[in-house]
Amino acid sequence: MTATLAPVGPAASGQTWTCPFCPLLCDGYTLDASRPALVDSACPTAAAALAHFGAAPLAATALVGGRVGGQVVDAEQALAAAADILAASRQPLFAGLATDVAGMRALYRLANDCGAILDHVRGDALMHSTRALQDRGVFYTTLAEIRNRADLVLCLGTNPAAHYPEFFRRCAPAADAVQGREIVFLGARAAAGVAGLEGCSTEEIPLAGDLFDTVALLGARLAGRRVGEVPPVLEALVTRMQAARYTVIVWESASLPAHGALIAEGIQRLVNTLNRSTRAAAFCCGGGDGGYTANQVLTWLSGLPLRSGVHARGLVHEPLRYATDRLLADGAVDALLWVSSFGPELVPPATALPRVVLGHPGLGARLAPREGQDGGQGATVFIPVSTPGIGAAGHLFRADGGVVVPLAPIHDDPLPTVAEVAAALCARLARRRAIAGGAQ
Amino acid sequence: MSTLRLRGGRIVDPANGIDGDLGDLCVRDGRIVELPAAEAVDHEYDVSGMVVMAGGIDLHSHIGGGKVNLARMLLPEDHRINRRSDNPLELASAGCCTPGTLATGYRYAEMGYTAAFEPAMAVSNARHAHLEMGDTPILDHGAYVMLGNEEVFLRMLAEGQDVERVRDYVGWAINATRAMGVKVVNPGGISAFKFNQRKLDVDQDHVHWRITPRQVVQTLARAVHELGVPHPLHIHASNLGVPGNVDSTLATMDALEGLPGHLTHLQFHSYGTEGSRKFSSAARRLAEEVNARPNISIDVGQIIFGQTVTASGDTMRQHANADLGSPRKWIGADIECDAGCGVVPFRYREQSYVNALQWAIGLELFLLVDDPWRVVLTTDHPNGGPFTSYPHLIRLLMDKSFRDEQLAKLHPEVAANAELREIRRELSLYEIAIMTRAAPARLLGLTDRGQLGVGAAADIAVYREDADREAMFTTPEYVFKDGALVARRGRIEATPVGGTHYVEPEFDRGIERSLARYSEAHLALSYRHATISRDELCSCANGGALLPCRLHGRAERPA
Structure with a gap:
């Protein structure tokens, strides 16, 4: 990450x-x-994502087919085929879930109709932060608080600008901030020339062992416990954190290794210890592709976060067992509804199961062709959908959790939104139930 | 056009002075009307032997927004134990302390409530709050925006800006967030905690801005009053939960200087320091002050024994209480230079001296305040206990022998010494109807809700008479929302989308220039997103009705 993010023109x-x-x-x-x-x-x-859109709305058509290539169909045929797949499924999985608030609202209704399990394409990373929160809690801060308060920003195991390029500009110190800001990259490279770092001092400190070891070491020293050999730079860092007025620990859920929830818990311990004498908070970079949005909406509607299933016996939340890859590997689901409305790159995982794909228009061409029968094993229905913020209005949750930002379209899009497609599928399933009920 | 008649019920409608008169109640197109007895109606219900009241209104219940959803995330154990309803009208939604929004709507409606108000909407979290409330079916809803801890407001106060200018800011904030009122939480204290201050008394200086909670309360109460907002400033006073906080509570009442103020969850602010444990009830002292000050209204925030979770904007006090939480985990946050958040699970235990006394203090407040029009029935859901415990609470208030039975189970020192033992008052159905419908409607300025007069919205709850008031209020026979049958004997019959109540006070838009400058220099959201338009509110609120509320001293404005 060396590109400069300074304004490139008026x-x-x-x-x-x-x-x-x-x-x-x-x-x-x-x-x-x-x-x-x-x-x-x-x-x-942004540049890479915008490259998948044009000045005018993208033309796209629905595809249906198990056979190589797929067959172009009209919207009604596609919806009918998608409803066939969902109606025939005994345990569908709704995954990807890269959509906005309205999309998730409608998908939850559809999940109730089908008894679906819901997971997000960033589910593994989301579970690091979710499970730590469920077990220990969290003390977090937001972009504006960092702008106005942080005198020490500790980037733990990540340079946030690598995956969130505007991060430092978005939380750059307010012009009238009284104190300076030190930015410490612990176990990460401090990229030069990144906008938003002007006026801040930056420093790289290596990990002491791996990230687990380093967080444990910091925790012990902050709590005043003696532990074996502590590298002097870490010892000095502990002293700086204790002296800082507002330390912000920035971490990135997707960069954590397996069992990353333990690191997230360790970060929470650091923050809690600091808050007994001074002020500190954590900031987790994560929740992209609508991940936080999906998690928030599912939680408020159902009471439980992602990786929950709406079963006949009730809601079940399984943060490990309901991972998309594991469900597919275990043969625990028999159909896949994949939602990816922000771009063509999030393709569904490899599976022979019947699948309904609601996606960016470019996603249809990227679906691996495969052998199979219409409606049966290997069947695929692709329905192109509008992208919130490009072809449709919408709402998304920002990385800091509580801020919902409205999106406005840049052009009128003839494509339906995820919410519209999900609602249409609900209506079709309801009609089928009514007909089936009437026939009995 | 659709009509219905409820025939032969016992009508309890305090807003119209009706106390148990037998009569018919008629509805046309969602409004209460007079119809000739002979006129045929589409639906007729025989409600003889039943009590007919307006739908319940909860003016302080944490039903939507960031901290409520965090509370849900923090306690999956509260939601894991669930069973799918056999009612196809209900989508799956779980939880007891903090149910999902869907379950929140269903359970309130089944209990005869038709409106609930989220009392703590952060400016920066307003969209989120409206989204969640929009997904709370059946209930009408609204929210109070939290002011008094935003850096921009404290800065204005510290700079000694004109009261008119501060009032314009408050008017702007109410409009921008589509709020129904203004709440202040630990005035100045949430901000002070961000500057590492751990305590802030009413006349103590904020370490950075050098202003006091007294100034914050005075300024906001005046602004809210002058803007014509019907609901008085909603006040979560300083020092929540601190022994001896009765003094700061009284000082907060004084700070109002006679202006209207609503002190919320007063139970948590009614503690003395007498006795060997340095923790005592100050309920009588406070109730006498409330009785003597007609500008004050309260809600109680009764605690209910068992597991719950406390969700508050009061980061300073929640951080201090986090070590007392059970289970031992908690969430805190510093939010966008305007708010904070603290979520701490609590298990209130009968054998805990402190919890037992808190329970007694709440009931003492209900029973010692003379005027039921100034006391609203709340548990500060979920902070004192879940809203589903209201029927139990109603029985405690209406039935002295039941109250005594419960008291006898508590920590022996409380059971033996609480002043509650000596209070013989049993509230009547009329008084309960005031505290759960008529008074909250009046305090909110909802002229056509909380009552059953001609022209009022047909939000109606019909209860089968039962000497066990808990059973009676748990399962009304019929519940109507805007004239539609939404629940019958504890089963949901329809799930209409509720409406959003909000106010639109006038203010000088010149204030926006400086707010935009401030936003650019200090905040992290573009100023063009600072205001929620009516159209956007509509989409957040799931297409529910927009219900702009009439301001004091002004003609009704078109919707």
Whole structure:
């Protein structure tokens, strides 16, 4: 990550825009909708995502078929085929779930109709933070608090700018901030030339062992416990954290190894210890591709977070067992509904199961062709959907959890939204139930 | 056009002075009307032997927004034990202390409630709060925006800006967040905790901004009053849960200088320091003050024994209480230079001296305040206990012998010494109807709710008479929302989308220039997203009705 993110030009022409392509949801930059491209940010994430869209709405058609290539069908035929797959399934999995609030609202209703299990494409990373929260809790902070308060930012095992390119600009110190800011990269490279670091001192400190060891060591020393050999730089870091007015520990759930929830718990311990004498908080970079949105909406509707299933006996929450890969490997599900509305790159996992794919128009061509029968094993239905923030309005949750940012379309899109497709599928399933009920 | 008639019920409608008169109640197109006895109706219900009241209104219940959802995430154990309803109208939704929004709507409606208000909506979390409330079926809803801890407000106060300008800011904030009122939580204290201050008394300086909670309360109460917002400033006072906090509670009442103020979950602010344990009830002292001050209204925040979770914006006090939590885990947050959040699970135990006394203090407040129009029945859901315990609470208030039985089970020192033992008062159905419908409607400025007069919205609960008031209030025979039957004998019959109550006070839009500058320099959201438009509110609220509330001293504005 060496690209400079300084403004590349004045916002001579363009419109204010909210970027849906990473959970920072930058809403302060300008879009040249004719390309489309950001004018005053060189964010590579946004640039790569925008490359999948044109100045005009993308043309796309639904595809149905198990056979190689798939067959172009109209929207009604696609919905009928998708309803066939869901109606025939005894245990469907709704996964991907890269959508907005409205999409999740409608998908939950559909999940109730089908008895589905729900997981997100970033489920593994989300579970690191979710499980730590369920077991220990969390003390977190938000972008504006970091801007105004943080005098020590400790980036733990990650340089957030690598995957969240505008991170440091979004939380850059307020112009009238009284104190300076030190940014410490612990076990991560401090990239030069990243916008938002002006006026901050930066430093790299190596891990002492792995991330588990380092967090444990910091925890012990902050709590005043004597532990064997502590590298002097870490000892000095502990002293700086204790002296800082507001330490923010930045971490990234997707960069953690297996059992990363234990690191998340360790970070929470660091913050709790510091908060007994000074002030500190954590900031977790994560929740992209609508991950936090899916988790928030599912939690408020059902009471339980992602990796829950709506079963006949009730809701079941299984943070490990209901992982997409594991469910597919175990043969525990018999159909897949895959949702990926932000781009063509999140393709569904390899499976021979019947699948319904609601996706960016470009996703259809990326679906691996496979052998199979219409409606049966190997069947595929692809329904292109609109992207929130490009072709449709919407709402997404920002990385810091509580801020919901509205998205506005940059052009009128003839494609339906995920919410519209899910509602149409609900209506079809209800009609089938009514007909089946009437026939009995 | 659809009509219905409830025939022969005992009508308890305190807003219209009706106390148990036998009569018919008629409805046309969702409104209460007078119909000739002979006129045929689409649906007729024989409700003889039953009590007919307006739908219940909960003016303080944490039903939606960031901290409620965090509470759900923190306690999967509260939600794991669940069974799918056999009712196809109900989507799966679990939880007892903090049920999912869907279950929240179903359980409230089954209990005869037709509206609930989220009392702690952070400015930066307003969209989230409206989204969750929009997914709470059947109930009408609204929220109070939390002010008094935003850096921009404290800065204005510290700079000594004109009261008119601060009032414009408050008017802007109410409009921007589509709020129904204003709540202040630990005035200045949430911000002070961000600056590592651990205690903030009413006349103590905020370490950074050098302003006091007294100034915050005074300024906000005045602004809310002058803007014509019907609901008085909703106040979560300083020092929640601290022994001896009765003094700061009284000082907070004084800070109002006669302006209207609603002190919420007063139970948590009614503690003395007498006795060997330095923890005592100050309920009588506070009740006498409330009786003597007509500008004050309260809700109680009764605690109910068992597991719950406390979700509050009061980071300072929740951090201090986190070590007392059970199970031992908690969530805290510093939020966007405008708010904070603390979520701490609690298990209230009968054999705990402190919990037993808290229980007694709550009931003492209910029973010692003379005017039921100024006391609203709440448990501060979920902080004192879940809203589903209201029928139990109603029985405690209406039945002295039941109350005594419960008291006898508690920590022996409380059972033997609580002043509650000596209080003989048993509330009547009329008084319960005031505390659960008529008073909250009046305190919120809802002129056509909480009552059954001609023209009122047909939000109606019909209860089968039962000497066991807990059983009676748990399962009403019929519940109507805007004239539609939504629950019958504890079973959901329809799930309409509820409406959103909010106010639109006028303010000088000149304030926006400086707010935009402040936002640019200090915040992390573009100022163009600071305000929720009516259209956006509608989409957040799932297409439910928008119910702008009339301001004091102004003609009704078109919706």
